Amino acid sequence: MPVWHGLALTASFFAVGTAPAYSADFSLVGSDLRLRTLAQSTPTSQLFTTSFPAVATVSETTLEFPDVSSLFDPTVGVPPGFANSLVDVAIDAGEDYLEIDFDNAGSRGYATAFQNTYVFTFADEIALLITEATIDPITTIGLTPDRVTFEDNELFVNVQSLSYNPDSFVRINLNGVLNPDLDPEPATVPEPGTLAFLGGTVLLGWVTKRRDWRPVS
Numbered sequence: 001m002p003v004w005h006g007l008a009l010t011a012s013f014f015a016v017g018t019a020p021a022y023s024a025d026f027s028l029v030g031s032d033l034r035l036r037t038l039a040q041s042t043p044t045s046q047l048f049t050t051s052f053p054a055v056a057t058v059s060e061t062t063l064e065f066p067d068v069s070s071l072f073d074p075t076v077g078v079p080p081g082f083a084n085s086l087v088d089v090a091i092d093a094g095e096d097y098l099e100i101d102f103d104n105a106g107s108r109g110y111a112t113a114f115q116n117t118y119v120f121t122f123a124d125e126i127a128l129l130i131t132e133a134t135i136d137p138i139t140t141i142g143l144t145p146d147r148v149t150f151e152d153n154e155l156f157v158n159v160q161s162l163s164y165n166p167d168s169f170v171r172i173n174l175n176g177v178l179n180p181d182l183d184p185e186p187a188t189v190p191e192p193g194t195l196a197f198l199g200g201t202v203l204l205g206w207v208t209k210r211r212d213w214r215p216v217s
Helices: none
Strands: 032-040 054-057 088-093 097-101 115-122 130-135 148-151 154-158 169-176 205-213
Touching: 130 148, 154 169
Parallel strands: 097 205
Antiparallel strands: 032 054, 032 115, 088 097, 088 205, 097 169, 115 154, 130 169, 148 154, 169 205
């Protein structure tokens, strides 16, 4: 089936210099994750947003978006060159990652366009903790850093023109600071008589998850 084209975006990396030493790690689990797709034939043509969007609560045991193709409303128009369908991928979110699985997608290619993009919107309080989004080496569909962008509270993954088969897989790792809401009391420094000093540390957690979008042809 054809695939929705996404925006051509460049991977953004947010450096973190220091952070309070909290005991609880950054985690997407329990937060809401919203999914939509963007399609745009050329840089100057009209941008099309798919009609869902879909929202799921991130769980360690449940597949958040098991059948992306079922989310598309065929009664909604699409740009020239895109099919009235989405690639039948499954998208899973975990503690610190996003994964896209193509087991049921067949062997095809996403539509070629300026944009054929999956957009993941994180809860605002979670987005504030994300410092970096990177492509895991186990990714197999030719996704490159210039196709992955993290901006504000959204992650954009542009899959335009990429080929896939049932064995294809995408994993995006999310790096984040510790969540202060899970442990409101930062680590304290012992009295000088107890210890000379306690060095503050910054804990970075990588998160990845995958799910596939069916592009529009």
